[in-house]
Every structure is written in structure tokens, then in C-alpha cells.
Amino acid sequence: xxxxxxxxxxxxxxxxxxxxxxxxxxxxxxxxxxxxxxxxxxxxxxxxxxxxxxxxxxxxxxxxxxxxxxxxxxxxxxxxxxxxxxxxxxxxxxxxxxxxxxxxxxxxxxxxxxxxxxxxxxxxxxxxxxxxxxxxxxxxxxxxxxxxxxxxxxxxxxxxxxxxxxxxxxxxxxxxxxxxxxxxxxxxxxxxxxxxxxxxxxxxxxxxxxxxxxxxxxxxxxxxxxxxxxxxxxxxxxxxxxxxxxxxxx
Amino acid sequence: xxxxxxxxxxxxxxxxxxxxxxxxxxxxxxxxxxxxxxxxxxxxxxxxxxxxxxxxxxxxxxxxxxxxxxxxxxxxxxxxxxxxxxxxxxxxxxxxxxxxxxxxxxxxxxxxxxxxxxxxxxxxxxxxxxxxxxxxxxxxxxxxxxxxxxxxxxxxxxxxxxxxxxxxxxxxxxxxxxxxxxxxxxxxxxxxxxxxxxxxxxxxxxxxxxxxxxxxxxxxxxxxxxxxxxxxxxxxxxxxxxxxxxxxxxxxxxxxxxxxxxxxxxxxxxxxxxxxxxxxxxxxxxxxxxxxxxxxxxxxxxxxxxxxxxx
Numbered sequence: 001x002x003x004x005x006x007x008x009x010x011x012x013x014x015x016x017x018x019x020x021x022x023x024x025x026x027x028x029x030x031x032x033x034x035x036x037x038x039x040x041x042x043x044x045x046x047x048x049x050x051x052x053x054x055x056x057x058x059x060x061x062x063x064x065x066x067x068x069x070x071x072x073x074x075x076x077x078x079x080x081x082x083x084x085x086x087x088x089x090x091x092x093x094x095x096x097x098x099x100x101x102x103x104x105x106x107x108x109x110x111x112x113x114x115x116x117x118x119x120x121x122x123x124x125x126x127x128x129x130x131x132x133x134x135x136x137x138x139x140x141x142x143x144x145x146x147x148x149x150x151x152x153x154x155x156x157x158x159x160x161x162x163x164x165x166x167x168x169x170x171x172x173x174x175x176x177x178x179x180x181x182x183x184x185x186x187x188x189x190x191x192x193x194x195x196x197x198x199x200x201x202x203x204x205x206x207x208x209x210x211x212x213x214x215x216x217x218x219x220x221x222x223x224x225x226x227x228x229x230x231x232x233x234x235x236x237x238x239x240x241x242x243x244x245x246x247x248x249x250x
Numbered sequence: 251x252x253x254x255x256x257x258x259x260x261x262x263x264x265x266x267x268x269x270x271x272x273x274x275x276x277x278x279x280x281x282x283x284x285x286x287x288x289x290x291x292x293x294x295x296x297x298x299x300x301x302x303x304x305x306x307x308x309x310x311x312x313x314x315x316x317x318x319x320x321x322x323x324x325x326x327x328x329x330x331x332x333x334x335x336x337x338x339x340x341x342x343x344x345x346x347x348x349x350x351x352x353x354x355x356x357x358x359x360x361x362x363x364x365x366x367x368x369x370x371x372x373x374x375x376x377x378x379x380x381x382x383x384x385x386x387x388x389x390x391x392x393x394x395x396x397x398x399x400x401x402x403x404x405x406x407x408x409x410x411x412x413x414x415x416x417x418x419x420x421x422x423x424x425x426x427x428x429x430x431x432x433x434x435x436x437x438x439x440x441x442x443x444x445x446x447x448x449x450x451x452x453x454x455x456x457x458x459x460x461x462x463x464x465x466x467x468x469x470x471x472x473x474x475x476x477x478x479x480x481x482x483x484x485x486x487x488x489x490x491x492x493x494x495x496x497x498x499x500x501x502x503x504x505x506x507x508x509x510x511x512x513x514x515x516x517x518x519x520x521x522x523x524x525x526x527x528x529x530x531x532x533x534x535x536x537x538x539x540x541x542x543x544x545x546x547x548x549x550x551x552x553x554x555x556x557x558x559x560x561x
Contacts, residue, residue: 002357006354006355006356006357007355009354009355010351010352010354010355013343013347013350013351013354014340014343014351016342016343016347017342017343018342085340089338089339089340089341090338091338091340093299093302093304093334093338094332094334094338094352094395095355096303096304097302097303097304097327097330097332097334098327098352098355098356099323099324099325099326099327099328099330099356100324100355100356101323101324248304248305248306249299249304249305
């Protein structure tokens, strides 16, 4: 455990002056911005929704935008950045020539990836809560329409966060294993794009096994994608750890 | 029994069909400065990577202070600092932050990073971004990273690369001081044979994946004949005179007459012969072959003149 904490401290220093933190704030903020733009530019939507449906619509729309469109890209960017810091300049031989266990370094990178999504989730919750209050009090929304309940919002975001572990673990493994960032970045973008097309038929069970779609399906009360996201994440983390530990550093 | 810092036993490593390291065994006594020599592609870096547990040998084992690195990597590397080829630095961080990355990984106090920075003469540049460092400064920071935590064993691959003469001198002094006063074992792979000759007590010489020699520098030199250098007023005639007497000599690049002798007393005999033939001997010196000359002869990168006195 001490080794992981030490490795986390070391990784934190490496991330100074990088885009790691700004990206974790910008991406979830985009969801709020998109919601504001959607509702302000298309006020007819609100009239169509009617009283009581505004909060539900905004929650579903915002969380879908996050889970389906931005989360996959966000994880890809953050994890490629985390790995790229060490791929660039061939740092692995120095990191792995130290007494610190390789698995501790891998785990620290993985925890930072999870931490980035956790931070982004908190930012998302705050941004959406404030945005819904702002919109509920602004002109296109009729007076008296209630904003999103924070408990409802927090539950949805927490489920998305937990269901994203598989995706974080998969992208971390790819990014740490492959020195060329093009490959994990392409996988991330293609996975996101494919995920946006696949849920058009959500009746099929197999789409819940797609790591890019697990957060989307888990945002409500579906247990299968939630369990798959967490379980798959732990399994992929263990496999990645074993793989990196055995790999020769040339 | 002599305590060993590094003990490599019958190391073998292949990359596909290429046999990079072939049955290499050597030992580095604790506190020694060990020069690890060999031409490009000799297998030095592969051997170093096996020592550091970065790659696994196909067969054989490495022990660091008696600990098998393949079996107990963390314990084996706890007392090791390394510089492997070019230093890997985070350009977006300052020099001090680069040390902090490593410092946090191994634990210990932050002020130790400052002290290490001072030991390589970078204390005034510590707050500068590494992207603004010169090649020499980067190399010094790489050495500082290896020194962090006061390791009992330093493994340095081309540590003099990129350093100016003052930097080379300072590093040489630092390594000698670490070995002498702290008992640090220093394992250096370098192409600067003159530095190894000045610093190292032991050497290992590799060629094409095999180890040609492992032992003390003086023991290596004793295997080679002495070189007699003579300044005369007529070197060409002197060569003929000595040849008639059974001594094979040649004129060196500096105009001196050079021949190999097995005993320093032979110098008097050669001198008498030349004088008796009416050749003036202006100067006479008996030298041991340099490490560079021995290295060139052993690794096959031999200049014709070097080969002649060796044969």
C-alpha cells in the first residue's frame, strides 16, 4: 500500500503544468453549456415537455450527452496523457529500474484515471445542478418548473462513474502498453462513435457488454451494465497489471 | 570472502535469432569502480538491463548484494541508482521537480533532492524548466537522479556523454569520492577509456555478446608486454640494426621507435646495441600498454601499429 501511495505522489508531480486537471473541468462543463444552448435556442422543446417533465428531460439529456458522447473521449484524453508523460522520453526504464513494484506504478496510473473521472463527475454534478437552477429561472422555461433534484442527479452520475471502470481500465492498459498514442486514441474515438450508433437498438442485451455503453445504460437503474462496468474494470486492471509487470523494458 | 555488489552468472539473452549476450559471468566487488567496456553492439546495454531487472535473461542469474534480482527484484534494486543511456527527464518540470518525482517514488526527505542537486552543481538551475537545460546540464541531472537516496551501487551507462571537460573532471572526482569515502560501488559502461583507466580498479571487456576479460586492471595489464619507446637521430637505421639483432621494432606516429619487451632490463641491452652501432639515443622510456591499447587489441578494433607490439 505504501508503494502505491508513493507512486501516486510521484505521478501527481509529473502532472504539474499538464492539461490533466483543466480537461477534468472543461469536459463536464461542456455538458452544462450544451444544455443551456439546446434549451435557449430551442425554447419550443420546453413547451412540449410540460410541467414536471423539464427536470426529467434535462437530467436524461445531460447524462446521455455525458455518458455517450463526452465520457469516452474524456477518458481517452486523460489516460493517453497519463501514459504519454512516461512514453515520451522513455521513462519506463528508469521507473522500472527502481525498487518500487511495477504493479504499484500501474495501479497509481489507474487510480489517477479513476480519480480524473471522479473529479469530472463532481464537476458535472455541480455544473448540472447550477445549470438546471439557472434554466428553471430563465425565460424559455415557464415560471414554477422545478429544477433537477440533486439526489436524482447524484445517483445517475455515480452510476455512470462506477460503470465507466471497465473503460478506464481498458484504455489505461492500452495506453500504458503501446508507446504510440495514436492507437489508444483511435480505439477511444472509434469506441465512442460506435457506441453512439449501437444504442439505437437498446433492446439487445449484448450492447450492455460494450464498455463504451455501460455508463449509458447504467445511468438509470440497470444493474447488468453497472455490475459489468465495475467487475470488468477490476478484471482488466488485474490483467493489465500482470501484463505490464512481466513485460521486458527494452 | 570478498563481498560482491554484482554477481552475474552465465547470462544468456537472445532477441529472435540474435544472440545478444552469450554465457556472460562477472563479479563486481563491493566498493570497487568497475569499467564495463566494449564496442557498440557488444551486449553491454542488454547486460545492464538484465542487471536492473528490466529484461529477463533466457538463462543465468544476477545477484545484487547477494539478492537474486529475477526472484526478489524490489529488494535487489533497493540500493541501486542508475543512469541508462540518455537520461529520461520530464521537460515540462523543473530540475528539482524531476528529482521530486523520483524522491517521492523511493520515499525520503525533500531536502535530499536539493543536496543531490548541489552535488552535481545544479543548485542554481534547480527551479528552471528542464526544457531549457543544455545537454551537459541534462546529463548532470540524470546523474543526480541516479545518486538520489545515496545508493550503495551506481550503474552508469555512458555517464560522461555530453559533459564538457570541466564536467567530466567534476564527475570523475565525484565518483572517486563516492567510492573512496562512502564505499559506493560504481559500475560504468563508457567509451571514454581514459576515464576508466583513471578511475576503475576492475574492468570487464565485452565483444559480440561474450566477455573477454573480467578482473583487476593491473592484472589485465600484466598479461601484456611492456612498450619501449626510443628517440634517436636515425630511426629508420635503428629499425634495421635492431632487426639484425632479432628485435622487431617500428617507427610510431610520433617518430619514436617502438618495440615490445618482456622485462624493463631489456631497455639497457637495446640502448647499448644502438649506441655501439653509432646511433645516438636521445630519449628512452618504458611504458605499460594503456587500457585503450589493450582494449583495441582485445576487441579487434586494432590499428596495425598496436597489433605489432602485441604479437
